[in-house]
Amino acid sequence: MKAIYPGSFDPITNGHIDIINRASEFFDEILVAGLVNSKKQYLFSTEERRQLIEQSFKDNKKVKVDTFEGLLVDYMKEHNYKAIIKGLRTVTDYGYEAQMALTNKNLYKEAETFFIHSEEKYSFLSSSMVKEIYSNGGRLSSYIPEHVEKALLLKVCKR
Numbered sequence: 001m002k003a004i005y006p007g008s009f010d011p012i013t014n015g016h017i018d019i020i021n022r023a024s025e026f027f028d029e030i031l032v033a034g035l036v037n038s039k040k041q042y043l044f045s046t047e048e049r050r051q052l053i054e055q056s057f058k059d060n061k062k063v064k065v066d067t068f069e070g071l072l073v074d075y076m077k078e079h080n081y082k083a084i085i086k087g088l089r090t091v092t093d094y095g096y097e098a099q100m101a102l103t104n105k106n107l108y109k110e111a112e113t114f115f116i117h118s119e120e121k122y123s124f125l126s127s128s129m130v131k132e133i134y135s136n137g138g139r140l141s142s143y144i145p146e147h148v149e150k151a152l153l154l155k156v157c158k159r
């Protein structure tokens with residue numbers, strides 16, 4: 001069975017990568033689907049986010065990458081996905097994720113959400129935290145892959 005892992009990935013972190021690689025042990029294909037929301041301001045463009053994700057999985061042939069706009073369930077119906085993978089870091093995530101899983105199920109009866117618990121070392125990690133640490137000169141090597149760190153450096157240099 002194939003599954004979809006949606007998110008903003010601005011940028012992808014080691015926490016996302018860990019969940020996706022672990023999910024790929026149980027599913028035939030994981031599609032990492034990056035949200036394109038014209039109302040949201042991203043640090044990385046859609047294409048940059050896609051490339052950073054692709055580079056993160058160059059050694060995992062089960063992982064594919066795409067972007068989507070609008071409702072996740074509409075993309076799922078169009079491309080024949082029924083399984084959604086989500087990572088859970090803390091109990092705080094659960095409230096929001098449960099609401100999202102129930103909303104998706106209400107919109108699309110066949111959608112099932114599978115939760116995978118984050119490893120403890122990533123339980124505090126988020127893309128926003130990465131950007132915050134980076135903009136304050138903190139060390140990031142254990143939170144993001146090297147190619148993402150380089151992309152962040154370029155982004156900051158261009159500003």
Ligand code: PNS
Nearest residue numbers: 006007008009035070071072073100103
């Ligand atoms: O990485 P994020 O920002 O926490 O990911 C959130 C995401 C992309 C999974 C969520 O916002 C989403 O699925 N957006 C698409 C719009 C949608 O389908 N909304 C209805 C479900 S609440």
